[in-house]
Amino acid sequence: MKRKTDKSMDDGMSIIVKVAAYVLAVPITILGLYIILHGHLTPGGGFPGGAVIATLTVLFLVAAGKEKAKALKKDMISFAGGVGLVMFAFFGFIGTGTTFFYNILANSGSLFGMRIPFGVNPGYMWTAGVIPPMNMAVGLEVAASLSLIALVMFLYTMEDER
Amino acid sequence: MIDLPFIAVIVLIMLGISAAVLKRNMIKIVMGVSISASGINLLLVALGYREGGVAPIFTNAPAAQMVLPTPQALTLTSIVIDLAVTAMMLSFVILMYKHYGSTDSRKRRLSG
Amino acid sequence: MMAFLLQHAPALVIALPLVAAFAMPMLSRLGARAVKAWALLALLATESLVLLLGRDVMSGNPHVYALGATIPSLTTPAGYPIRIIIEVDAMSAFMAMICASISMLVCMYSLQYVRKKGGQDKYYTLLLLMTAGMMGLVCTGDLFSMFVFLELLSVSSGALIAFHARRGESSEAAFKFMVVSSIGALMVLLAAGIFYGQYNMLNLAAIGGMLRFGFLDKVALVLLVAAFAMKCGAVPMHMWVSDAYGEAPAPVSAFLVVASQASLYALFRVCFTLFGVAAATEIMGWALVVLGMLTMFIGVTMAIPQKDIKRLMSYHAVSQTGYMLLGVGVCLAVLGNAAALGSFGITAMQGGLFHVVNHAMYKGLLFLAAGAIIYRTGTRDLNKLGGLAHRMPLTAVFFLIGAFSISGLPPFNGFASKLMIYESVFRFNPLLSVIAMLTSILTLASFMKVFHSAFLGPELPEYRGVREMPPAMWISMGILAVFIMLFGIFPDLVVQYLVGPASQALLDRIGYLGGVL
Numbered sequence: 001m002k003r004k005t006d007k008s009m010d011d012g013m014s015i016i017v018k019v020a021a022y023v024l025a026v027p028i029t030i031l032g033l034y035i036i037l038h039g040h041l042t043p044g045g046g047f048p049g050g051a052v053i054a055t056l057t058v059l060f061l062v063a064a065g066k067e068k069a070k071a072l073k074k075d076m077i078s079f080a081g082g083v084g085l086v087m088f089a090f091f092g093f094i095g096t097g098t099t100f101f102y103n104i105l106a107n108s109g110s111l112f113g114m115r116i117p118f119g120v121n122p123g124y125m126w127t128a129g130v131i132p133p134m135n136m137a138v139g140l141e142v143a144a145s146l147s148l149i150a151l152v153m154f155l156y157t158m159e160d161e162r
Numbered sequence: 163m164i165d166l167p168f169i170a171v172i173v174l175i176m177l178g179i180s181a182a183v184l185k186r187n188m189i190k191i192v193m194g195v196s197i198s199a200s201g202i203n204l205l206l207v208a209l210g211y212r213e214g215g216v217a218p219i220f221t222n223a224p225a226a227q228m229v230l231p232t233p234q235a236l237t238l239t240s241i242v243i244d245l246a247v248t249a250m251m252l253s254f255v256i257l258m259y260k261h262y263g264s265t266d267s268r269k270r271r272l273s274g
Numbered sequence: 275m276m277a278f279l280l281q282h283a284p285a286l287v288i289a290l291p292l293v294a295a296f297a298m299p300m301l302s303r304l305g306a307r308a309v310k311a312w313a314l315l316a317l318l319a320t321e322s323l324v325l326l327l328g329r330d331v332m333s334g335n336p337h338v339y340a341l342g343a344t345i346p347s348l349t350t351p352a353g354y355p356i357r358i359i360i361e362v363d364a365m366s367a368f369m370a371m372i373c374a375s376i377s378m379l380v381c382m383y384s385l386q387y388v389r390k391k392g393g394q395d396k397y398y399t400l401l402l403l404m405t406a407g408m409m410g411l412v413c414t415g416d417l418f419s420m421f422v423f424l425e426l427l428s429v430s431s432g433a434l435i436a437f438h439a440r441r442g443e444s445s446e447a448a449f450k451f452m453v454v455s456s457i458g459a460l461m462v463l464l465a466a467g468i469f470y471g472q473y474n475m476l477n478l479a480a481i482g483g484m485l486r487f488g489f490l491d492k493v494a495l496v497l498l499v500a501a502f503a504m505k506c507g508a509v510p511m512h513m514w515v516s517d518a519y520g521e522a523p524a525p526v527s528a529f530l531v532v533a534s535q536a537s538l539y540a541l542f543r544v545c546f547t548l549f550g551v552a553a554a555t556e557i558m559g560w561a562l563v564v565l566g567m568l569t570m571f572i573g574v575t576m577a578i579p580q581k582d583i584k585r586l587m588s589y590h591a592v593s594q595t596g597y598m599l600l601g602v603g604v605c606l607a608v609l610g611n612a613a614a615l616g617s618f619g620i621t622a623m624q625g626g627l628f629h630v631v632n633h634a635m636y637k638g639l640l641f642l643a644a645g646a647i648i649y650r651t652g653t654r655d656l657n658k659l660g661g662l663a664h665r666m667p668l669t670a671v672f673f674l675i676g677a678f679s680i681s682g683l684p685p686f687n688g689f690a691s692k693l694m695i696y697e698s699v700f701r702f703n704p705l706l707s708v709i710a711m712l713t714s715i716l717t718l719a720s721f722m723k724v725f726h727s728a729f730l731g732p733e734l735p736e737y738r739g740v741r742e743m744p745p746a747m748w749i750s751m752g753i754l755a756v757f758i759m760l761f762g763i764f765p766d767l768v769v770q771y772l773v774g775p776a777s778q779a780l781l782d783r784i785g786y787l788g789g790v791l
Contacts, residue, residue, distance in 0.1 A: 041221045047242055075303070082299030089293040100285035101342040123221035149249050157256060175464070182453065195456050202463050209471040233470065236418055240463060243425045247456050250432055254449040261442025272443050272517050 012065025021063035025056055032056075036139035040128040046135040050142025057147035066158045069151065077148050084141030091130050091137065105129040167208035174201030188258065188265045192251045199244040206233045206240065276326070281346060283327040284339040284360040287370065288410045290320050291377075295402035302395035310385055313398035317378045317405065324374040324409075328367040332775045336363035336789040338415075349790045355477045361415035361789055364779035368627070368772060369412040369539045372634050376532045377405040379750040380525040383642055386746040387525055387649060390438075397437060403430040404529060408536045415790065416477040417466040420540055421459060424505070427533055428455035435522040435530075447517035454504060454514045461501035465494040479790035482548050482783065498544045499558070505537035507592050508599060509568040516576075519588030524645020527584060528638040531591055535630055538595065542602055542780060550609065550783045559607025562599050567709060570596030574716045578723075581656050583644050586724060587637070590680060593713060594633050600710065601626025601695045604702045609781075618698040623777045624769055625694030631772070632687045632761065636679040639754045643673040646743045646751075647728065656724065661733040665740045670729045672751050677725055679758055681718035687758050690765035 012018065032052035039045030061069050095102030105113045106129030114126045125132075178198025182191050210230035216223065218231040259265055279286070294316030301308050331337055339346045339360040349355050362370070381401060388397055407427030414420055432455065436448035468490055469481050485491060507515040515534075519527045545558060573593025580586035605623035608614040646669045647662065648654055663670040679686035682693075692714060700707040742748070761768050779785065 041219075043217075043219065047238065078299045079303065082296060085296035086293070086300065089289070089296055092289070093293075095342075096282060099339070099341060099343050099346050100282060100289060102344075103342065120220065120223045120225075153253065153256065179457070182457065188449070191453060195453060195460075198457070198460055202460055202467065205464070205467045206470075209467060233467075236466075236470075239418075239422060243422065243429075243459075246429055247425065247452065250429060251449060251452050251456075254432075254436060254445045254452065257436070257439060257445035258442060258449065261445065270446055272446055272521070 010066050012063050012068065018063045021059050025059065028052060028056055028059070032139075032143075036135055037132065038123075038125070039135040040131045041123040041125070046138025047142050049135070050139040051146060053139070053143040054146035054150065058150050061150060061154050066155070069154060072151055074148060074151065077144050077151070081141050081144030081148070084137045084139075084144060087137035088134055088141065091134050095130070103129040103131070167204060167211075171201050171205040171208065174198065174204065177201075186267050188255045188267050189252075191267065192248060192255065195251070196244065196248050199240070199247075203237045203240050203244075206237045209233050279323065280326060280330060282339070283323055284337055284362045284413060285341060287320060287323050287327060287374075288360070288406060288413060290323065291316055291402045291409065292406040295399050295406060298395055298399040298402070306394045309395045309398050313402060314378075314381055314385070316402060317374070317381050320405065320409070321374040321378050324367075324370050327362060328371050331362055331367040332364050332771065336361055336779070336786065338362075338789045354475065355480050355790050358419060359415040359477055359479075359790055360413050361479070361786070362413050363786060363789070364775040365539070365543070365627075365777075366412050368631070368776040369536060370409055371772075372631055373405065373408040373412065373532055373536065376529060376634055376638055377401070377408075379638070379753060380529045383528075383645070383747050383750040384523075384525045386744040387645060388523065393437070397434070400430045400434045401526075401529070404434065404533065408533060411536045412539050415479060417462075417469060417481070418476045421462045421466060424462060424537070424540070425455075425459045427536070428452070428459060428505075431455075431518075431526075431530055431533055434526045435518050437523055437526065438521075441521075444521040447514075447521035450514045451518040454511065458501040458504040461497045461504075465497040465501070468494040468497075477790060478543070478548055479787045482550075483787050483791055485548070485551070487551075487554060495544070495549055495558070498548075499541060499561070502537050502541035502544065503565060506534040506541065507569075507595055508565045509572050509592075509596075512569065512573070512592050515592050516585050516588045519591060519641075520582060520585040524584070524641050524648060527588070527645075528641040531637045531641070532634050534591070534595065535598075535634060538598060538630065545606055546780050547783055547786050550781075555606050555609045559603050559605070559609065562603030562606060563706065566596045566599030566601075566603055567706060568596070569593065569599060570713045571709060574713050574720065578716065578720050582654050583647070583656055583659075583724065583728065584641070584654060586656075586720065587640055587644060590717060590720070591633075591637055593717065594629070594637070594680065596713075597692070597695055597710065598626045598629050598633070600699060600706065601629060604699055604706075605781075608702070614702075618701040620777060620781070621694055622698035622702070623780070624773050625691050625698060627776055627780075628691040628694060628765070628769060628773045631768075632679070632691050632758075635754055635758050635761070636676045636686075636688060639672060639751055639758065640676040640680065642747070642751050642754070643669055643676060646747055649747070650740045650743070651737055656727045659728045659734075660737075661729070661731045662737060662740070663729040664733045665737060666729075666742055668742055668748055670725075672748075672755055673725060673729065675755050675758060677718075677721035679762070681721060682714045683718075685759070685762045687761035687765065690762060690768075 032049050035044035035052060036046060036049030092101050095104040105111060107113055107115050112126055112129055112132055114124060116124055116127055175198050178194045178201060181194025181197065185191055185194065210233040212227055212229055215229040216226045218228040255265060262269055294312065298309065301312055338349055340349045341358045343357055349359050388394065404427060407423050407430060410423030411420060411427060414423060432448045432452040435451055436444045438444050466476060470476055472490060473481055473484055475481055504511040519530055522530060570593050573589050573596060577586050577589035580589065601622045605619045608619040651659065653659065679688040682688045696707050696710060699710065
């Protein structure tokens with residue numbers, strides 16, 4: 001890769017920052033996915049996990065600069081957010097035979113419905129019914145929305161710096 | 163000293179609202195609203211505290227009384243809402259800066 | 275099928291516009307026409323659900339819905355209410371019908387008003403989110419959900435106010451609106467926190483059942499009343515109204531009027547259902563009456579010297595909110611006195627609630643007519659407009675219907691509701707009625723000025739090529755005008771079937787509490 005002196009934000013920050021950012025992206029992603037997936041067992045859930053994944057976009061914007069940031073497509077991120085939201089609403093609607101938002105998968109023996117005895121336990125992942133899929137949907141949506149906010153603000157303020 | 167969180171709440175809310183009312187710079191007004199919101203979130207979490215309680219996590223929980231989890235859910239919702247509101251207000255500040263050239267709230271064009 | 279829809283209608287009425295808004299980013303890839311068709315379809319479905327639910331609720335009991343329970347009406351599985359409970363009684367159904375109808379008409383009007391190239395899908399998403407927020411605010415049964423839906427409504431309205439982002443003034447108006455709305459919503463959250471700390475409950479019916487009038491409860495009441503009065507534009511907190519309604523696109527201004535009235539509903543719900551015990555209401559009633567008087571008078575006097583057509587109409591919107599506060603405040607003040615309540619209190623409340631639906635209709639019509647003028651001529655300044663009646667006769671007729679209606683002339687609907695307010699408030703205190711009539715005269719004067727300078731006079735050369743409105747716009751305005759005249763000619767039917775059950779439900783605190791507990 002070419003070494004350029006960074007006089008402006010057009011090319012991002014120096015090579016050390018870029019490599020550190022790309023190395024750190026892996027633990028950040030794993031942490032975010034862990035917080036989302038274990039939302040029904042440990043503190044966290046959809047929103048904090050999604051916010052952690054959105055920091056990846058901010059890290060990318062800071063390290064890579066304005067020219068590379070223009071390559072991110074806003075309507076694809078918006079589409080991903082929409083998919084997350086529709087999934088959330090879908091999981092709300094599947095219980096409507098009983099009530100809206102009814103937890104139809106809990107204790108049922110199917111996908112997330114492992115039957116466990118009542119009381120303190122060391123934490124089983126495939127329990128709690130509709131809640132883990134809702135967490136994943138919300139995590140996707142929050143990551144997409146926060147990334148979009150950061151991206152749009154960054155591009156608008158960097159737009160006409162004459 | 164059980165009242166210490168509530169005293170902190172009142173101080174934070176007063177600081178936040180006085181910043182939102184008295185400051186001229188628009189970004190400081192946004193910061194005032196955000197501080198005030200943090201104060202109210204602290205109130206909600208502090209209301210659920212029970213003396214000697216543990217965190218309300220079911221996984222491997224010790225056998226003691228748990229702190230109330232409902233206000234923690236309310237606080238999470240409130241934090242998300244405040245994030246959205248702060249993001250919107252900051253976007254408006256950016257737009258106003260582009261059009262008016264300053265962040266002074268006295269330089270406005272709508273009046274009367 | 276109908277029984278299934280009716281049973282789940284309270285939740286579906288909120289969920290349907292929300293899910294339609296969620297699906298919009300995926301549909302925006304198909305183009306602007308798909309977006310518009312989807313929005314209109316979703317609002318039509320919401321309207322039909324609301325009418326189905328409303329017809330059933332107006333004649334019977336409140337409908338209760340617990341989200342996530344094993345049967346929808348299982349609200350107290352352990353003796354006290356848990357879960358988010360949606361409770362729709364006749365007053366909620368009344369407000370929900372207003373919100374759904376006006377949102378459908380606004381969407382129809384926007385089909386040809388909003389011409390911006392890239393932001394169409396965002397406009398309709400925000401419109402659907404505003405509808406969902408309003409439906410949630412009027413249907414919900416607990417205090418924290420009121421905070422959440424109030425913030426949803428505020429955030430989407432703020433984004434819509436700044437929609438024409440090319441002008442700097444709209445961002446400034448939206449910033450002011452957002453700061454005031456956030457502080458108001460934070461006060462609601464503070465009151466919810468105070469109630470939660472005392473009673474460990476957030477449900478309105480549950481708190482109403484166990485309310486002791488301690489010092490903290492009075493602090494929470496003052497916070498709630500101040501916050502909701504701030505959100506509907508009562509006088510010491512009215513500064514944001516003129517900027518926000520004036521800078522928004524015209525259909526959004528018409529919809530913001532209904533949003534303010536949803537906050538007014540929340541104010542009434544808190545005053546009557548949460549705190550409606552007879553001993554404490556006289557002071558609160560007088561406070562609402564004083565707020566109403568100040569709002570009416572200051573609103574109309576600030577409207578007279580305005581030159582911008584939409585700012586003028588937004589000051590009139592402030593002034594008409596004062597009438598509603600006056601009517602319902604009188605009823606609240608005499609709530610303990612059974613003889614006075616029977617003779618004029620109920621009529622005052624019915625006048626106030628009738629004025630809510632009338633105001634939504636004629637203010638909507640006026641804002642849409644102003645939007646038609648701005649759409650065709652491109653200017654908002656009254657000094658530059660003139661002689662438009664030659665070229666836009668239909669707009670002139672609609673504007674005249676709206677102007678006569680807001681001033682309270684028969685046979686339009688403003689007359690019916692204002693007459694009820696004048697008569698009952700006169701029995702309470704004659705001075706209030708005199709000031710209300712004076713405000714009405716000043717309103718008529720102001721609107722005659724606007725009509726004269728915009729429509730009458732010789733035809734100006736720069737407007738020679740102006741044509742009439744496109745069809746989507748005059749169809750929606752025509753529907754509003756037809757309903758205005760119908761409500762004006764048959765006001766007793768409206769009071770008997772719509773406003774009467776609503777006011778009955780608002781006064782019937784025991785029925786509301788019994789729905790949940």
